[in-house]
Amino acid sequence: MAGAIIENMSTKKLVIVGVTLLIFQVLSFLVGGLIAPSPTSAVHYLATKCVDNRKHHQRTKWFMPWGPNQCDKIRDFDEAMGKMIEANDIVFAVHVPLPNKEMSPWFQFMLLILQFDIAFRLVNQIEAGAVVTIDVGLAYRDDTLSEWTEMAHSTEQRRLSCNFTTPKTPENEGRHYECDLLPFMEVGSVAHKYYLINIRLPVNDRKKINVGIGEIKDIRLVGIHQNGGFTKVWFAMKTFLTPSILIIMIWYWRRITLMTRPPVLLEKPSPGTREEPSLPASLKRCLVQNARAKWQDSPCGPGQVIFALGISMTFINIPVEWFSVGFNWTWMLLFGDIRQGVFYAMLLSFWIIFCGEHLMDQTERNRFSVYWKQVVPIVFGSFCLFIFDMCERGVQLKNPFYSIWASDVGTELAPKMAFIIVAGICACLYFLFLCFMVFQVFRNISGKQSSLPAMSKARRLHYEGLIFRFKFLMLVTLACAAMTVIFFIISQTPFLCSAGQRVDGGRRRERLSACDREALQACKLCTEQRRLGSELRCPVSVNEGHWHWGDYTVQVNSAFFTGIYGMWNLYVFTIMFLYAPSHKRYGDEQSNGDLGVNSGEDIQLTTTITHVDGPTEIYKMAGKEAQE
Known part of the structure; x- marks a missing residue:
């Protein structure tokens, strides 16, 4: 047969x-x-606080955080209050990528995650079920001299999930809440070299827009993209x-x-x-x-x-x-x-x-x-x-x-x-x-x-x-x-996120191998002083998604x-x-x-x-x- x-x-x-x-x-x-x-790689961005001095806020203007045409900036909201600048006149600007770098089509996608730095105030606490309303715009260009072209604009809402681990007393005012990361944006193609994000937090007491969200100090973004080499x-x-x-x-x-x-x-x-x-x-x-x-x-x-x-x-x-x-x-x-x-x-x-x-x-x-x-x-x-x-x-x-x-x-x-x-x-x-x-x-x-x-x-x-x-x-x-x-x-x-790190609740968790823990105990080194695979002389060490084996680095996630x-x-x-x-x-x-x-x-x-x-x-x- x-x-x-x-x-x-x-x-x-x-x-x-x-x-x-x-x-x-x-x-x-x-x-x-x-x-x-x-x-993948993760890049951290801190939004720059720009001031929109126009009487009528038009979306046609884009605010650059740095460069020759950078916007009028303020350091914090205390400065804004001193200059009588309203919250509706503040624009959070983020340029992707960082200065002297370019995005590439080899990155395949771009994912941005949003995180608010919110300070505790007795008179301005985060209410239960608080929702942040975001007026956000995305623009692009392919050289440093061209004008920005709008790619997308939307008004979105994100529900806050924050915890304050210390007692809510006057002594603890100014401490920050621990807030979960929020999904912000994802594009399935990185066809342009430069991207600009402008974020507004419009306030309207009558319509209860952005009321009861605490005292926002900063806006941070984590950009994740696929590595071109991978x-x-x-x-x-x-x-x-x-x-x-x-x-x-x-x-x-x-x-x-x-x-x-x-x-x-x-x-x-x-x-x-x-x-x-x-x-x-x-x-x-x-x-x-x-x-x-x-x-x-x-x-x-x-x-x-x-x-x-x-x-x-x-x-x-x-x-x-x-x-x-x-x-x-x-x-x-x-x-x-x-x-x-x-x-x-x-x-x-x-x-x-x-x-x-x-x-x-x-x-x-x-x-x-x-x-x-x-x-x-x-x-x-x-x-x-x-x-x-x-x-x-x-x-x-x-x-x-x-x-x-x-x-x-x-x-x-x-x-x-x-x-x-x-x-x-x-x-x-x-x-x-x-x-x-x-x-x-x-x-x-x-x-x-x-x-x-x-x-x-x-x-x-x-x-x-x-x-x-x-x-x-x-x-x-x-x-x-x-x-x-x-x-x-x-x-x-x-x-x-990149290098095998998983962001969970705003905290970064790193795993140490048994060899790392034994070496740390033997050498009596604190966490801040360790250099995995070098000073510890550990033959095999694991750190942030890769292994060090002698002179070789093995990317675990890629493998x-x-x-x-x-x-x-x-x-x-x-x-x-x-x-x-x-x-x-x-x-x-x-x-x-x-x-x-x-x-x-x-x-x-x-x-x-x-x-x-x-x-x-x-x-x-x-x-x-x-x-x-």
């Missing part, structure tokens, strides 16, 4: 293929860890991996179309199957039961399922991001999320079908309707994420200052991280369910192994080899699923991104290669000395299916219920 490559390829060749794939997997991690810089490495990986998946996908589909039967859901057997007298009774009944299945009940087969997985991988691989360097495509973030969502849905559905088709405790198979209970939640969850993405990124195409986290519902969800928690729980439940399915497959296969001693030595060794290969592939699948779930949870975490991306491609490549129909016969492989027996006996032992394009043997062994 022909079967699949996973069962007909010699062990030596499979080991070579596995080692080669492992080398590529290690390289994908090393590319991100040693070559690429950190995925973008180039990422694009290079996409460009390299796209043709490899395309080639294996075309090769795989050609193998499928050369079969004399239509492809089915993870290899449904051909109607031409017949029983093998030398097989155990349980396997005989399994083959007979499979042979009675009707072709019309299988609307789509394994070729289509695996091929669809390859298409989804190609969809996410195609490096259309190259065009974003030369064109102002602000929709690239939304398009990238859609591509990743399609791949997630296809990959998670494939794993369910892949494991389910090898369960022997099923009364039916080879039909998608059997898996609707498992696939529908995946599709529904992906659709919900798509709607959520459209509600935010879709609106941001017109208004970059919009944020769903600033809405009433989003404000309740954001501090509690409810959305992230729900997504993480769902991902973990999926992984546990997948582990349960794999456990069932292993248990059923182990139960059937009791019939192997009745076979001849050659056939027993053959089936034991197939079972080992299949179990190993299932464990690899579980490992890929675990890494994917971890990646999904991490990628959904908001405010993931994780490129490693997971490479893992997906290698896994899809492996599935399409190993499950492609083989042109070799089992007897031919044995004649090469795999089992050390003569080819005549091998041919006799492998005539379980007369049809050359029949199902794989491991599929039959781990197949539909065999009634004992």
